[in-house]
Amino acid sequence: MNAEALVRGGVLLGLAGPLGMLAILGALSLAGKPLREAATGYMARWIFLVSTICYGGLLALSPGLSLPVEVTVGRWFGVGSYAFEVVLLADALSLSFAFFAALLCGLVAAFSHRYLHREPGYQRFFLLLALFGVGILLIALAGSIEVAFAGWEFVGLSSALLVAFFHDRALPVKNGLLTFVIYRISDIGIFWAAVLIHHHLRTGRYLDFLGASWPRGEASLDPSQATLVALFLTLAAIGKCAQLPFSSWLPRAMEGPTPSSAIFYGALSVHAGAFLLLRMGPVLDRAPWVAALMVVVGLGTAIHATLVGRVQTDIKSALAYATLTQVGIIFAEIGLGFRWLPLMHMLGHAVLRSVQFLRAPSVLHDFNSVENAVGGHMSRSGIHLERLFPRVFGARMYRFALERNYVEAAIERFAVHPLLGVFRRLDRLESRWVRRAGGKPHD
Amino acid sequence: MTEFAAPWIALAVGVPLLGAGLLSIPALDAQRRFVAVSACAVDLVICLLASAPLPPLIAGIVLVTLLTRPRRAEHDGFFRRALLTQALLLAAFTCRHAALFVPLWWALAVLPLLELRSATEERPATFRFEAAYLLGGAVLLSAGVLLLHLGFAAPGEVLIALAILGRAGMFPFHSWVPAYFGRVAPGPAMLALAPQAAAFAAVLLLLPQARPLPLFLITVSALITSIHAAALGLVQRDARRALAWLFLSQSSGVLVGLASGSAEGLAGGLTIWISCGAAGTGLALALWALEARRGRLHLDRSHGGYDRMPFLASSFLLMGLALVGFPGTLGFVGQELLVDGSAGAGPYAGFLILLATALNGITLLRMYFRLFCGKRGGTPAEQYLRPRERIGFTAIVLLLVLGGLAPRAIVGRSTPSPPPPVREAAPDPGR
Numbered sequence: 001m002n003a004e005a006l007v008r009g010g011v012l013l014g015l016a017g018p019l020g021m022l023a024i025l026g027a028l029s030l031a032g033k034p035l036r037e038a039a040t041g042y043m044a045r046w047i048f049l050v051s052t053i054c055y056g057g058l059l060a061l062s063p064g065l066s067l068p069v070e071v072t073v074g075r076w077f078g079v080g081s082y083a084f085e086v087v088l089l090a091d092a093l094s095l096s097f098a099f100f101a102a103l104l105c106g107l108v109a110a111f112s113h114r115y116l117h118r119e120p121g122y123q124r125f126f127l128l129l130a131l132f133g134v135g136i137l138l139i140a141l142a143g144s145i146e147v148a149f150a151g152w153e154f155v156g157l158s159s160a161l162l163v164a165f166f167h168d169r170a171l172p173v174k175n176g177l178l179t180f181v182i183y184r185i186s187d188i189g190i191f192w193a194a195v196l197i198h199h200h201l202r203t204g205r206y207l208d209f210l211g212a213s214w215p216r217g218e219a220s221l222d223p224s225q226a227t228l229v230a231l232f233l234t235l236a237a238i239g240k241c242a243q244l245p246f247s248s249w250l251p252r253a254m255e256g257p258t259p260s261s262a263i264f265y266g267a268l269s270v271h272a273g274a275f276l277l278l279r280m281g282p283v284l285d286r287a288p289w290v291a292a293l294m295v296v297v298g299l300g301t302a303i304h305a306t307l308v309g310r311v312q313t314d315i316k317s318a319l320a321y322a323t324l325t326q327v328g329i330i331f332a333e334i335g336l337g338f339r340w341l342p343l344m345h346m347l348g349h350a351v352l353r354s355v356q357f358l359r360a361p362s363v364l365h366d367f368n369s370v371e372n373a374v375g376g377h378m379s380r381s382g383i384h385l386e387r388l389f390p391r392v393f394g395a396r397m398y399r400f401a402l403e404r405n406y407v408e409a410a411i412e413r414f415a416v417h418p419l420l421g422v423f424r425r426l427d428r429l430e431s432r433w434v435r436r437a438g439g440k441p442h443d
Numbered sequence: 444m445t446e447f448a449a450p451w452i453a454l455a456v457g458v459p460l461l462g463a464g465l466l467s468i469p470a471l472d473a474q475r476r477f478v479a480v481s482a483c484a485v486d487l488v489i490c491l492l493a494s495a496p497l498p499p500l501i502a503g504i505v506l507v508t509l510l511t512r513p514r515r516a517e518h519d520g521f522f523r524r525a526l527l528t529q530a531l532l533l534a535a536f537t538c539r540h541a542a543l544f545v546p547l548w549w550a551l552a553v554l555p556l557l558e559l560r561s562a563t564e565e566r567p568a569t570f571r572f573e574a575a576y577l578l579g580g581a582v583l584l585s586a587g588v589l590l591l592h593l594g595f596a597a598p599g600e601v602l603i604a605l606a607i608l609g610r611a612g613m614f615p616f617h618s619w620v621p622a623y624f625g626r627v628a629p630g631p632a633m634l635a636l637a638p639q640a641a642a643f644a645a646v647l648l649l650l651p652q653a654r655p656l657p658l659f660l661i662t663v664s665a666l667i668t669s670i671h672a673a674a675l676g677l678v679q680r681d682a683r684r685a686l687a688w689l690f691l692s693q694s695s696g697v698l699v700g701l702a703s704g705s706a707e708g709l710a711g712g713l714t715i716w717i718s719c720g721a722a723g724t725g726l727a728l729a730l731w732a733l734e735a736r737r738g739r740l741h742l743d744r745s746h747g748g749y750d751r752m753p754f755l756a757s758s759f760l761l762m763g764l765a766l767v768g769f770p771g772t773l774g775f776v777g778q779e780l781l782v783d784g785s786a787g788a789g790p791y792a793g794f795l796i797l798l799a800t801a802l803n804g805i806t807l808l809r810m811y812f813r814l815f816c817g818k819r820g821g822t823p824a825e826q827y828l829r830p831r832e833r834i835g836f837t838a839i840v841l842l843l844v845l846g847g848l849a850p851r852a853i854v855g856r857s858t859p860s861p862p863p864p865v866r867e868a869a870p871d872p873g874r
Contacts (some may be wrong), residue, residue: 017734029757030700030754030758030761030837030840031755032753032754032756076776076850077779077780077850077851077854079706079707079710079711079780079854080705080706080710081707082707082779082780082783082784084776084779111517119569120750148778149770150770150771150775153769153770154770157764157769164812164816167749167812167815167816167817168747168749168750168816168819169780169817169818170745170817170818171811173745173816173817174817176812177808177809177812180719180804180805180808181805184801184802185801186805186807187801188797188798188801191797191798192790192793192794193798193801193802195782195786195790195793195794196790198783198786199786199789199790199793329768333448336847416677420677420678422674423674423675423677423678426671426674426675427675427679430618430621430675433618434572434618434622437572437575437618438569438570438571438572440571
């Protein structure tokens with residue numbers, strides 16, 4: 001078996017498992033005949049284990065394989081000169097992220113099997129985990145912007161539905177909708193970037209327009225085209241990574257079950273945007289203004305999140321803001337032109353944060369254990385920083401951080417309400433016209 | 444498109460007419476649903492055997508509407524009107540001559556008004572409002588065809604384009620659609636819109652000549668509608684009106700694709716025609732099923748009850764995702780083809796279509812969360828979806844999902860013979 005066939009087989013096998021799991025769980029759920037808990041849990045764990053082995057094995061063997069290898073699955077559909085080819089790409093970047101994605105999905109599946117035992121939404125959770133797994137692997141392994149887009153949509157939908165997992169309560173549902181709204185608005189970026197890439201280059205394949213293997217490469221776009229494409233991609237990434245000004249959804253996403261918080265908002269989903277930007281590094285190299293914007297956004301988010309995180313009173317929210325801080329720094333690293341550094345940062349952060357989120361329900365127990373071992377109360381962190389500021393200033397900073405630096409309030413006041421106001425005014429005009437022309441429009 | 448041969452046309456139109464006639468027999472009154480559904484089912488088989496893509500869509504839409512129609516909503520005229528609608532649509536969609544199409548268009552304008560009259564018990568002014576749009580469009584179409592016949596092609600086609608826009612609910616002639624949905628039950632309301640008779644009028648009367656002005660009017664109007672309807676869908680408080688705006692926004696892609704002049708755009712438009720028709724019908728029927736159990740639904744509060752109706756909730760979500768072009772569904776296939784097909788003149792059409800899609804996704808999920816989530820709710824009776832309802836929704840979901848995963852069977856049948864060249868693609872400014 002030659003190297004290319006090995007890579008091809010490994011990539012496809014690793015993806016086929018989660019796809020099959022999604023199909024099986026989806027079909028059985030719709031038919032009203034779900035599997036038993038044990039069967040679902042086993043299937044999830046083993047499928048992600050196989051994926052982990054596939055991508056980990058390829059990663060370990062990568063020095064001896066002639067990467068990148070483009071894997072063409074086939075033509076999904078096409079008419080005339082247009083064809084949607086399902087293309088995957090195996091290189092250092094995609095295999096690294098795919099390995100960690102499969103590993104963390106498998107760990108969360110194993111954790112959730114017990115954590116959600118007898119939970120009414122057990123089957124639904126694993127269905128959404130399968131949807132997420134397929135999505136994140138497609139983003140990681142995508143060989144074209146269209147395939148990445150498909151994965152992006154899967155990840156977004158599964159995220160929102162998992163935030164609203166406890167859907168018989170109003171608050172999770174409200175937060176799930178908010179998450180989806182922000183995702184959708186930022187997804188406009190990836191939609192438009194894909195359209196522009198096709199418009200300029202008539203192709204969406206990464207190897208065609210990003211050049212040689214990652215991180216080397218030269219985008220086949222001139223600087224003005226690259227700037228616009230990079231701007232749209234950054235918009236998409238900002239939403240997915242919960243960077244300013246779209247950071248309000250992340251703490252609210254903690255309404256979901258702890259395993260989903262771990263994998264989505266600590267580990268994988270929140271890094272998907274950064275991954276996309278890493279992949280599009282050659283485009284960013286031709287768009288220095290957008291790269292500078294990323295640095296500003298990333299550092300601004302890091303400062304915002306570190307301030308707000310210090311006033312949180314529950315562990316998951318504190319971890320959410322800690323995640324934001326690190327992702328902001330990753331953003332800045334990418335904007336500064338680093339490629340391997342943010343990748344390592346991302347993967348290490350994903351693993352650390354997953355562990356922290358999964359341990360979050362036990363944090364008080366852990367804390368008490370540490371204090372018992374130490375033999376006294378632990379001192380508060382950050383006291384040396386607090387001593388730098390006058391007391392009055394500290395109080396104001398506290399209030400400022402408690403209000404999340406008034407970012408959400410500003411967005412709501414200056415963007416959301418005016419825009420919805422315009423739409424409602426249009427609706428009232430419609431109603432007035434219908435009323436004038438004949439009768440009340442509706443009950 | 445494969446030609447629909449004459450004997451098949453006669454059968455396809457005759458069977459629902461026969462069914463409508465049988466419904467007049469008093470002895471069959473107790474079995475009217477059975478008679479109507481049987482006639483539709485036979486007609487669907489005929490349409491499938493004839494191998495054209497759109498007649499099976501029409502027959503399928505009417506069939507699932509009759510299958511899933513709530514028992515509480517029954518009143519005598521509906522089954523007969525549905526079968527008549529089916530016969531008229533099939534006759535219209537197999538028409539090859541404008542002179543024959545015009546009276547069918549008039550009949551298709553009158554049937555929704557009859558539905559409106561039977562649904563509303565007061566406010567003749569509402570009826571006048573809808574009649575003005577529907578019958579006014581029929582007048583425009585008749586005048587346009589007459590002008591074509593007399594040799595005044597340019598003004599004739601403009602009038603025909605305006606008639607098409609009115610019937611399809613495109614800006615600025617869109618107001619009748621949400622008002623209609625507000626008055627008529629979701630199922631019959633969607634039956635008036637989902638088959639997209641206006642789009643067929645464009646195929647029959649405008650595309651062969653492919654003059655720039657009427658196609659430009661249609662494209663601009665449809666693109667404005669996609670954004671305008673998407674924006675208004677976000678702020679609706681009534682579930683029916685939200686569905687109306689959602690459908691208008693997504694289905695505008697049909698006209699954009701047909702007017703694009705490219706093979707990809709045409710295929711995209713036709714694929715969206717099928718996906719919007721099926722998904723829109725499914726959403727309307729799901730809403731109808733919910734209303735039969737809960738009454739009129741408002742989106743400013745949560746209704747809950749997912750645990751009692753997981754199948755209906757999941758079906759609603761899947762059909763809605765297909766409507767907004769989620770990957771893996773037939774809607775995504777159509778949208779991809781449409782965006783690529785309309786890119787010849789620049790990326791702007793693609794920008795607007797995808798912006799509308801993004802906003803419509805928000806409307807869809809808002810509807811889903813409000814209608815099925817947010818509180819423990821529902822009565823025990825709600826959980827009992829009738830087998831015929833399950834069959835109807837399952838069929839739609841399977842079409843949309845399997846059609847999306849293996850679209851070649853549908854895209855291949857939807858791919859038209861290339862019309863005469865409309866215009867050269869604009870030179871790519873990026874190269």
